[in-house]
Amino acid sequence: MNELYRIMQAKKDLNNKMKLIGIGTGNSDFEVDFFRKKYEVPFPLFSDEDYSIHKALGEVRTPYFIGVRLKSDGSSEVFYSKLGGFKDADKFLKMMRELSGL
């Protein structure tokens, strides 16, 4: 994930239009903070201690990715929703760009 973030940041043409955040399902602030430091996570992480975000998004197993297109009129659209991590950050980003149209 850290590599994906670094590649995203390095792509000038993305112009900061793509954001990456992480959510710690069932984790406290302390646990998320510990995790951030231990793995030197450069992108924002949020705790979801009471599982409220997790429930709102359908109680998925982890790791789970959701790609959301935020439109200028304030609406949003999910363009990717899948269980499981990835091995190649470059390929994953390429796929995300194709799916999102960015």
Next chain:
Amino acid sequence: MTRKKHIWIVGLFVIFIWIAAAYAQSPDFKKNIYPVEQLKPTDSVLKVKVGGLAPDFTLPAVRGGKITLSQYRGKKNVVISFVPAAWTPVCSDQWPGYNIAKDFFDQSDAILLGITVDNIPTLYAWTNQMCMGSGNLWFPVLSDFYPHGAVASKYGVLRSDGVSERSLFVIDKKGIIRYLDVHDINKRPKLEVLVGELQKLEK
């Protein structure tokens, strides 16, 4: 005329329980987790207390050999983590969490002993799957299988259905119980509470 900008922002959300992200845990693992309904939060009567001597025991370890609690006397602080059963949801999150939090135990010169009432082959398969691709658990996992739940019973954390409570015991180098938590079996104890208790111990 203001040119209307169409700004498309893509948010990529990664949702994880910290173990999952840390270990890129296989989703296949989760398929092997037996679904458990909400259970009565606790279902036993404690036989030990804070300030008392922790009952000694000897149990076989998954990696072979036996471990006796009193072998750490005068050498290490000890945290005992009883979890109800292998292959169940909360337990399959709790220990991987401790596995990446080793630093906190080291800072307090503490060892962790993980105990369930499962037999060795079951614990072997479960802990291997738990840590797939990330090395081993750094702490010993002990089997309280036979006589069934004898150690859990000695501490008063054996439930009426034969599994142990989700419980933590922090024991100092003199063998005295400094903290205990018989937790709601349905919930994972928060790391910060245990870390806070570890920090109170003499190193």
